[in-house]
Amino acid sequence: MISSGTIGRWPIIGNGHVIDFLSKSIALGRIAHSYIFYGPEDVGKSRLAFFFAQILLCAGEKEKPCGACPSCRQFDRFFAAHFGKDGQADAAGEPASGDLAVIKKAADKKNITIEQVRELISRLSMSSFLNGHKIGIIKDAHLLSEDAANALLKTLEEPSGRAVVILTTSHPELLPGTIISRSQVLRLRPAPYEEIYDLLLRLGADRSEAQNISRLALGRPALAVKFYENKDFYSAYLDKAREMLDNLNKNAAEKIMYAEGLCKKAGEASGGGQALADLEIFESLARDFILFQLGQKDLMKHWAIMNEIEKAAGGKSLDFLADLSDRIKEAKVYIKANVSPELAIGNLLVGLP
Numbered sequence: 001m002i003s004s005g006t007i008g009r010w011p012i013i014g015n016g017h018v019i020d021f022l023s024k025s026i027a028l029g030r031i032a033h034s035y036i037f038y039g040p041e042d043v044g045k046s047r048l049a050f051f052f053a054q055i056l057l058c059a060g061e062k063e064k065p066c067g068a069c070p071s072c073r074q075f076d077r078f079f080a081a082h083f084g085k086d087g088q089a090d091a092a093g094e095p096a097s098g099d100l101a102v103i104k105k106a107a108d109k110k111n112i113t114i115e116q117v118r119e120l121i122s123r124l125s126m127s128s129f130l131n132g133h134k135i136g137i138i139k140d141a142h143l144l145s146e147d148a149a150n151a152l153l154k155t156l157e158e159p160s161g162r163a164v165v166i167l168t169t170s171h172p173e174l175l176p177g178t179i180i181s182r183s184q185v186l187r188l189r190p191a192p193y194e195e196i197y198d199l200l201l202r203l204g205a206d207r208s209e210a211q212n213i214s215r216l217a218l219g220r221p222a223l224a225v226k227f228y229e230n231k232d233f234y235s236a237y238l239d240k241a242r243e244m245l246d247n248l249n250k251n252a253a254e255k256i257m258y259a260e261g262l263c264k265k266a267g268e269a270s271g272g273g274q275a276l277a278d279l280e281i282f283e284s285l286a287r288d289f290i291l292f293q294l295g296q297k298d299l300m301k302h303w304a305i306m307n308e309i310e311k312a313a314g315g316k317s318l319d320f321l322a323d324l325s326d327r328i329k330e331a332k333v334y335i336k337a338n339v340s341p342e343l344a345i346g347n348l349l350v351g352l353p
């Protein structure tokens with residue numbers, strides 16, 4: 001029997017359909033050799049992958065994870081050592097025991113390398129230390145290099161023993177079809193607002209803070225925890241959103257200067273990644289404008305800066321707001337096509353009336 005999901009002090013919330021499927025698979029002894037957990041950023045893919053791994057490695061006879069067996073104790077130490085205060089991974093990962101290994105893209109690399117995958121495969125090919133499963137977790141698996149993906153595919157085509165590979169990704173469309181076809185694919189959905197709100201209350205947030213952060217997280221529990229635990233991160237997000245609102249009514253020269261400054265902060269090394277993240281904020285603000293104009297405040301995301309939203313959206317027509325949303329989507333397409341982020345964002349802002 002699977003016990004209620006908790007990793008460290010953060011409960012597993014939402015996605016009961018995935019947990020139910022995994023529970024039945026374990027009960028029936030139908031464990032696949034490869035899983036793909038996919039869904040939005042910060043929806044809890046890694047957390048669920050670790051929870052599933054802990055269950056598979058647990059030696060408890062009744063509820064799993066039992067929290068008391070040697071594997072569970074090692075797992076808890078691994079989580080404490082490799083996840084920061086806000087529950088976000090801050091290291092590439094080392095095995096919690098000889099039976100678990102985790103890899104992700106190194107900070108100084110563009111992709112997950114073939115060397116990382118070969119090392120993972122080597123670990124999975126060894127005999128289990130506890131006579132159970134050998135598990136490898138690949139975070140952001142869409143960042144596998146072509147060679148790394150091919151090396152992994154060979155392992156999936158000829159799986160060894162009780163080895164299980166769990167891939168997490170926000171972009172399953174970027175994974176090779178051959179890897180997808182050999183994996184059990186599970187989609188994670190945003191969690192209900194009420195569950196994230198209750199989670200934050202349990203972590204110590206007051207009701208107003210829990211309400212604002214739950215709305216802002218938009219169904220992503222891991223992001224909500226990060227906002228709550230990392231006040232600087234939360235404040236930086238709100239400050240950036242306020243800047244975006246403030247620049248909507250500036251003149252063309254000021255808008256160009258703002259676009260230049262925004263992209264300079266993002267840095268050239270991000271390859272447009274940070275600029276896309278900034279546009280995601282802008283896009284969610286545009287959505288809130290439309291909801292405000294339609295009188296749907298309960299569906300808005302940025303409750304923490306509601307006054308600024310009302311001021312920025314006031315007097316703007318729905319046609320203007322629809323055009324703003326279209327322009328943001330267009331800018332994202334340009335950046336993904338390697339157009340200069342500075343040019344794409346500048347064009348977006350200057351083109352607004």
